[in-house]
Amino acid sequence: MMNQISPRKELTFFLLSIFILAAALVWVRALTVKSTYEFVGKERQYRLLEQETQALRVRWLKMTSPKRLESLASQLGLEPPKLGQSLRIQAPASEVKHF
Numbered sequence: 001m002m003n004q005i006s007p008r009k010e011l012t013f014f015l016l017s018i019f020i021l022a023a024a025l026v027w028v029r030a031l032t033v034k035s036t037y038e039f040v041g042k043e044r045q046y047r048l049l050e051q052e053t054q055a056l057r058v059r060w061l062k063m064t065s066p067k068r069l070e071s072l073a074s075q076l077g078l079e080p081p082k083l084g085q086s087l088r089i090q091a092p093a094s095e096v097k098h099f
Contacts, residue, residue, distance in 0.1 A: 062068065
């Protein structure tokens with residue numbers, strides 16, 4: 001004799017399975033949407049940081065350009081060293097590191 005499942009139990013099991021599957025799909029979709037928003041936000045932040053880095057590089061290059069430094073030096077009354085005027089500074093022998 002075979003054990004038969006009632007049609008009502010079959011329908012209940014089927015509907016419960018559909019509900020669980022639908023809930024899982026909604027949950028996965030919600031995670032996907034959340035992850036997408038996070039990714040877009042991080043990507044926007046990355047682009048802003050890249051732009052800021054580029055702006056800082058340009059600023060650095062302008063500030064350290066030889067023409068600008070020469071102009072600042074002349075404004076401060078500085079001039080290139082005369083022959084024999086430069087000093088060579090050496091670290092004490094105890095501080096010299098040999099690799």
